Amino acid sequence: MSATGKVHLPPGQEARRVKGWYGANRYLIWRRSSQVFFLVLFLMGPWFGIWWVKGTLAGSETFRVLPLNDPLILGQMMAAGHWPEATALIGGLIVLVAYALIGGRVYCSWVCPINPVTDAAHWLHDKLGIQKGWQPKRSFRYWLLGTVLVVSTLTGTIAWEVVNPVTMVHRGLIFGMGWVWGMVLAVFVFDLLVARRGWCGHVCPVGAFYSLVGAKSLLRVSALRRGACDDCMDCYAVCPENQVISPALKARGDGSPLILSPNCTNCGRCIDVCSVDVFAFTHRFDHHVETPPKADSQVEPREQTAA
Structure with a gap:
């Protein structure tokens, strides 16, 4: 009780x-619809020849006019010593401002195609009654984010994209999943058996980046x-x-x-x-609290009877 x-x-x-x-x-249904919507937008071109959007979540062009670029990838590029073109910088700035306004980690719950995988792992984790398991500190993802930028600087590469499951899934859906299924399965098993809600809550540096972006959303x-x-x-x-x-x-x-x-x-x-x-x-400026109606503690007077 x-x-x-x-x-x-x-x-x-x-x-x-x-x-x-x-x-x-309601919001669960809307989130799944949103995740499917963004996937379909990117897949309409290679699958059906409808090129409203060209590219992936890493970088795209919508209706041949609007550039959108992942600001974390741009950050890794600059750390690696490769200065992006002006169009890419504009696309990254648009995405950065949008997520700064609406809440950085909205990306994680409403856009990221790995989110349904980790949610499914959590659902099964609870259904099977599996123990909580190992829980790395939540600060680990921020340390990993910093490490990604350092590795990009040292190697001259966009380090995280080598293992980023989001990018892998997008490319896999276009060119064939192949071993990408192994990466998706690894994330699922990690959340199911190793660390409950471990990937998104404790590991993913993309989530760490967007939490910083949306700190004042x-x-x-x-x-x-x-x-x-x-x-x-x-x-x-x-x-x-x-x-x-x-x-x-x-x-x-x-x-x-x-x-x-x-x-x-x-x-x-x-x-x-x-x-x-x-x-x-x-x-964020709405601090009002609604006071629930108080239960009526007064006892209704009994009906007077005639003398």
């Missing part, structure tokens, strides 16, 4: 009962109805970075209800699975 005496149900079950299946999975999740929280813990169970929840949900008095940690992926799962609608998307 929870602290309120409520019987604990599997995460999301109470939300499905209250809000229906779609209401309890406008889009935020707010626990604006935290007074209605019944301590069911469903939000903690589904959040890929559940350490970000408590400062907002458990803040007292005038403490901000906003989840301000740059590690939040803005995936919206906490909004989905909360049956009492504690969480909502908002902007």
Whole structure:
């Protein structure tokens, strides 16, 4: 049972009962649709000859006008001593500004094609009741990000792209997956058996980079109805970075209800699975908290009977 005496149900079950299946999975469905959408955009050219977008997530051109480039790759190029062309720099700046405004790790939850793989591993991990396993420090991904830039500098190469599973999957879908399936399987097994939510939460330097980019982003999740929280813990169970929840949900008095940690992926799962609608998307300047209506503690007077 929870602290309120409520019987604990599997995460999301109470939300499905209250809000229906779609209401309890709305943002999950939208995220999967978004991930498929971006993949299809890049694959329409090589698969169907519809070249709205040319390239991959590493670098592309949309409608032969709009350049978009991965700023982390550009950073590695410059560290390696290769100065990008002006078009590439403009494309990188566009992406950098966009993710700085909407939340850097939105890339991880709404765009990255590896996210469904790690989510599937977490789902199976919970279904099988596997132990938590080894958990490297979350700072490890930042150290790895720094290492990537140092290696690029020393070797004159774009170091991370040699092993980046995102780039490999994109190229594999065009030219044939082959051994790329092995890389995808390795990420899946790592999250399933070695470290729960290990790849995205503790290892991936791309996620570390975008968390730095979105540190002051406008889009935020707010626990604006935290007074209605019944301590069911469903939000903690589904959040890929559940350490970000408590400062907002458990803040007292005038403490901000906003989840301000740059590690939040803005995936919206906490909004989905909360049956009492504690969480909502908002902007970083919205600090208001909704006070839940107080239960009527007064006893209705009994009807007077005639003498």
